Amino acid sequence: MVTQLLRRPPAVITTLAVGAAVTVSTIPSLLPRSAPVQGLLTGALVLTALALVGLGRALVRRLRRGHGEWLGRARGSADPGVRWLVLAGTVCTTSGAAWLAQHFLTGWTAALGMPGPTPAYWLVAGLWAGLLIALMVILVVVARRIVGAHWRGTARPLAVVVLAGATVTTAAAAPVDLLGVIRKDLSPGHVMLVDSPLGALRSFALVDEAPTPGAGAELAVKRMAAAGGLERAAIVVALPTGSGWVNGAAVAGMEAELGGDVAVVSAQYSDLPSWWHFLLDREPAHESAHALLREVVERVGQLPVDERPDVYVYGESLGAMAGQAALADLDPGAVCGVVWSGSPAAGLAGHPRERSLANPDDPVVRWTPATLWEHPQEWPTLWLPGVSYLSTTLDLAGSLRPDPGHGHQYGAEQDWALPRC
Secondary structure: HHHHHHHHOOHHHHHHHHHHHHHHHHHOOOOOOHHHHHHHHHHHHHHHHHHHHHHHHHHHHHHHHHHHHHHHHOOOOOOOHHHHHHHHHHHHHHHHHHHHHHHHHHHHHHHHHOOOOOHHHHHHHHHHHHHHHHHHHHHHHHHHHHHHHHHOOOOHHHHHHHHHHHHHHHHHHHHOOHHHHHHHOOOOOOOOHHOOOOOOOEEOOOOOHOOOOHHHHHHHHHHHHHOHHOOEEEEEEEEEEOOOOOOHHHHHHHHHHOOEEEEEEOOOOOOHHHHHHHHHOOOHEEEEEEEEEEOOOOOOOOOHHHHOOOOEEEHHHHHHHHHHHHHOOOHHHHOOOOEOOOOOOHOOOOOOOOOEOOOOOOOHHHOOOOHOOOOOOOOOOOOOOHHHHHHHHHHHOOOOOOOOOOOOOOOOOOOOOOHHH
16 A cells, blocks of 8 residues: 555545644643543544545536536646645645644743643644544454445444443443442542631531432531531532532632631542533433522521521532532522533523623533534634534543633632622
């Protein structure tokens, strides 16, 4: 194949399509991309370009069968010299684009407090792109042979799909903990496991203290009430991310705003990361959020009107999504104010006193189907239909890499002020 390529370079349209795909892949996205992510983006765009070229050729062949004489005269094959010239020009163009991207990436990563690109950045990216392209080509070839030789007219494809789905959905319940590698333990210094320096009450339930997420939430509220939380001036319901993490900067900021006369209540519904629950199992997050809010609102509602503490809700990332669903089942008047940070797809609950904190370069906030075709407001870099959505999807993997204030990192630099009653 290599010898044949040297004798006869690719067709002009193929060279231009691949060159355009590689050049487009170097355009900056929301966040600096690591070499593997850059390679995956480049590989995906090259595969898309090749697929479009293939579809175009198939269409031409179909038309040729109906208009053979006319298309036969119109069709031509570029001279090998022209092909070599186009290939050389495309290589120069893509190399220049990569050089510009490397220069920009160096300054960009430094500004965000991230590791800069290594000298082997584009070599590693090229290897990942080649691996993706080779893998997809192999899969297509194998699938064609299997379908053509054995599976046509049988139920085997459906059986394989069902088996794969069952394997994924039952992994967490397997006798051997197949998900142990991604489970996370909360550090002893987790904000909900240490005392507040301002005298605020913090009530928390760990995932292994209750049989269900709902029961864990009820346990946390019960502890809060037993410790005198209903006698505080305010209660903040803090809805955690997938692994039970609660933003310490948010808690500290809200406790300071309320003068320490506040009870913060939260519950860990899982020790698996947010991405797992977001993609495969959102029910534990929703069950926990509904139970936390329901229990707090019901207990506060049983008190005399002049003795009721103000109720506030805070949620970050998956906690924001779960909180928005839980608020939909409550009387808006039962909650004084709401603060979300890093809400997926910039979701809101529609509460009359609601704030949403979102970094402009947070891919979690920007990851919405509308990004496919609609230019988002305040998009921090060049936006391209389809391509920006794909690059944002890949940016999710590195959304926690920048310093707070960028990506999916929210810290003390944020204004955590609660909308008051």
